[in-house]
């Protein structure tokens with residue numbers, strides 16, 4: 001399933017800049033949906049990286065669509081196997097409310113896609129005059145999976161750290177567990193957001209990867225780190241679900257194939273968790289059980305601690321799983337296969 005990553009942020013916060021940064025890393029085939037309200041046109045050159053497929057939602061804000069119909073249609077188009085996309089990025093308009101965008105994605109029905117996180121971009125200079133002006137922290141942060149505090153280059157050097165800390169505190173009032181990264185020119189490490197599939201240019205793509213990789217290495221964006229823990233033997237479903245419900249600090253993503261003991265024997269699953277939103281499906285056909293492993297990706301990961309937490313969750317288990325944990329597993333699979341069913345599962 002293709003992850004759908006949504007960029008939100010107040011007008012001028014740096015969404016297009018962030019998108020451009022993500023697109024400078026060929027190796028991953030990326031589709032883009034622009035919510036232009038007639039303003040941005042993919043052809044104007046504002047988007048400078050390599051896009052493998054593009055669509056646009058014009059004439060209105062994505063979050064004000066009467067239902068997810070419009071967005072679902074575009075996602076379905078981009079999810080066609082012939083496009084071979086690895087990720088779809090939706091740049092919402094500056095007017096879009098992340099809460100509504102989150103609702104659209106959760107209750108959408110586009111086949112072949114899964115949530116890939118909502119990245120909310122904050123303009124560190126204007127934030128407290130535009131978005132965060134009331135006593136309560138803005139509710140919009142509750143829907144974000146990653147918050148990028150941008151334009152820190154425009155803050156005096158001696159005030160930068162304090163500004164980042166102040167804004168982070170406000171964000172955490174609405175969303176205590178969200179990942180927050182500092183940025184200038186909206187530069188974040190693309191590895192944090194999606195998998196960089198290759199370190200070399202694919203034969204049929206523009207041979208730009210080497211150049212842009214070199215550029216990327218000079219952006220000074222905080223680097224994403226990965227911690228990998230192999231899963232050669234079946235683990236207990238309860239332990240794995242506990243991990244997904246309470247992932248280690250700063251682990252923005254968890255992904256990988258794992259073996260889990262179920263009521264009917266051992267089953268292999270593909271796990272994809274982004275910003276505390278877990279997605280579970282049966283293992284990808286053709287994937288090699290000998291390479292099963294779980295990978296945590298994040299900025300400023302405590303590698304030892306994260307490794308210990310993952311190892312504990314993946315501890316080989318010979319015990320029969322409890323019926324309660326099997327129900328939890330089933331429920332998680334249903335929620336992942338059709339997020340729109342969440343309400344019916346709850347009731």
Ligand SMILES: Nc1nc2c(ncn2[C@@H]2O[C@H](COP(=O)(O)OP(=O)(O)OP(=O)(O)O)[C@@H](O)[C@H]2O)c(=O)[nH]1
Nearest residue numbers: 010011012013014015016017094150151184185186
């Ligand atoms: N100095 C500085 N300028 C920035 C930074 N990020 C973005 N900009 C500039 O701010 C302006 C707005 O950036 P965009 O990336 O277009 O912002 P946006 O959120 O896509 O804007 P809208 O689509 O109009 O809502 C552009 O001129 C960018 O070059 C930054 O971190 N530092």
